[in-house]
Amino acid sequence: MVGRGPSARSSVDPFRVMQVLAAASARRATGAATYDLTAGQPSTPAPSAARALVHESLESQVLGYTPTPGIPALREGIAALYRDRYDLVVDPASVFVTTGSSSGFILSFLSAFDVGDVVAVVSPGYPAYRNTLQALGCEVLDLPCGPQTRYQPTVAMLEQRLAQGQRIDGLIIASPANPTGSMLAPDEVAALAAFCAARGIRLISDEIYHGITYGTRQQSCAWTTDRSGIVVNSFSKYFSMTGWRIGWLLVPEDLRTAVDALAGNLSICPPAISQIAALGALDAIAECDAHVQRYAANRRILIDGLASVGITDVAPPDGAFYVYADVSHLTDDSAVWVSRLLADTGVAIAPGIDFDLRRGHRFVRFSFAGSDMDVAATPAVLGEYLTR
Ligand SMILES: Cc1ncc(COP(=O)(O)O)c(C=O)c1O
Numbered sequence: 584m585v586g587r588g589p590s591a592r593s594s595v596d597p598f599r600v601m602q603v604l605a606a607a608s609a610r611r612a613t614g615a616a617t618y619d620l621t622a623g624q625p626s627t628p629a630p631s632a633a634r635a636l637v638h639e640s641l642e643s644q645v646l647g648y649t650p651t652p653g654i655p656a657l658r659e660g661i662a663a664l665y666r667d668r669y670d671l672v673v674d675p676a677s678v679f680v681t682t683g684s685s686s687g688f689i690l691s692f693l694s695a696f697d698v699g700d701v702v703a704v705v706s707p708g709y710p711a712y713r714n715t716l717q718a719l720g721c722e723v724l725d726l727p728c729g730p731q732t733r734y735q736p737t738v739a740m741l742e743q744r745l746a747q748g749q750r751i752d753g754l755i756i757a758s759p760a761n762p763t764g765s766m767l768a769p770d771e772v773a774a775l776a777a778f779c780a781a782r783g784i785r786l787i788s789d790e791i792y793h794g795i796t797y798g799t800r801q802q803s804c805a806w807t808t809d810r811s812g813i814v815v816n817s818f819s820k821y822f823s824m825t826g827w828r829i830g831w832l833l834v835p836e837d838l839r840t841a842v843d844a845l846a847g848n849l850s851i852c853p854p855a856i857s858q859i860a861a862l863g864a865l866d867a868i869a870e871c872d873a874h875v876q877r878y879a880a881n882r883r884i885l886i887d888g889l890a891s892v893g894i895t896d897v898a899p900p901d902g903a904f905y906v907y908a909d910v911s912h913l914t915d916d917s918a919v920w921v922s923r924l925l926a927d928t929g930v931a932i933a934p935g936i937d938f939d940l941r942r943g944h945r946f947v948r949f950s951f952a953g954s955d956m957d958v959a960a961t962p963a964v965l966g967e968y969l970t971r
Pocket residue numbers: 623682683684685686709757760761789791816817818819825828829830
């Protein structure tokens with residue numbers, strides 16, 4: 584049709600991290616020195632048990648459609664992960680396997696919210712929450728969070744908004760969070776969950792970085808799924824399987840029929856081969872924990888290295904694999920600064936504007952998920968650049 588163009592709802596911000604990543608990859612392809620601390624993705628492949636099971640299944644199985652909520656053995660295996668990791672009983676019937684947590688978010692938002700519903704989202708935060716909600720016709724309520732609350736929302740913040748007459752239908756929390764890595768303490772998670780349950784606010788807990796923590800105790804909202812909360816998780820990060828596009832939801836009973844119907848229509852089922860890989864990955868806890876030890880070493884190197892070049896104002900990196908740093912002493916436009924840094928030194932990092940539309944121009948995000956060599960080299964390269 585002539586002149587119709589894209590829908591208004593599709594006018595969402597791009598994910599700028601992916602643009603920096605593409606620029607860094609293009610630079611590396613030319614042979615120029617590149618230190619890529621852009622993406623939140625492990626440099627390691629899927630666990631060996633996952634790959635072994637895939638090899639075997641390619642020869643022995645048809646790999647047709649699976650049940651919409653996932654292969655029963657995988658749903659049971661995920662439920663068992665909650666027993667082993669958190670000592671929590673999870674009903675396999677609440678587990679819905681999804682095409683990455685990204686499609687888990689679409690299913691959560693579509694099943695829980697109507698057009699015009701107001702969903703509170705923390706900034707700085709993962710941009711896809713905001714952009715996906717907007718594309719689906721929801722209203723995003725920005726909750727600016729800073730160092731005073733460890734970049735996390737509080738019950739007091741929500742109470743204040745409600746007292747001002749603000750409508751809130753949903754709340755998304757992430758602990759550990761992207762881009763800050765900061766975590767909510769278990770009692771803070773419990774308080775937010777209780778508050779939401781009492782006020783009829785649908786809580787969506789993004790737990791995709793669970794398993795990647797550095798001493799702080801992680802608390803799953805899995806117990807809230809008996810009532811109203813939705814838990815979102817993924818094999819991408821802890822299990823080192825970003826490209827396999829496989830994740831899961833824990834869905835409360837009142838939403839299961841809706842999620843099943845939506846998932847069946849939107850994608851029929853998650854990819855069969857990735858479900859098989861995920862089944863293998865569940866047996867690879869020791870291998871995945873070894874990756875976390877490597878992240879812990881890189882985290883120390885990066886935090887100390889950044890401090891040595893005067894970048895000391897960082898969010899508490901309790902978990903995940905990011906350092907979110909205030910660089911307002913270096914720039915008031917971190918997007919421009921980041922692209923100059925890449926062009927001049929080969930150091931690739933993410934601008935804060937992706938994660939916080941209002942204050943992100945003062946911040947940048949370093950990821951230490953990738954190559955050890957890139958992480959180790961970055962502080963010296965940065966130090967030399969800053970004294971030029
Ligand atoms: C906080 C957070 N949630 C969700 C995702 C999406 O992950 P995936 O779709 O690979 O499961 C990411 C990816 O970086 C993330 O950082």
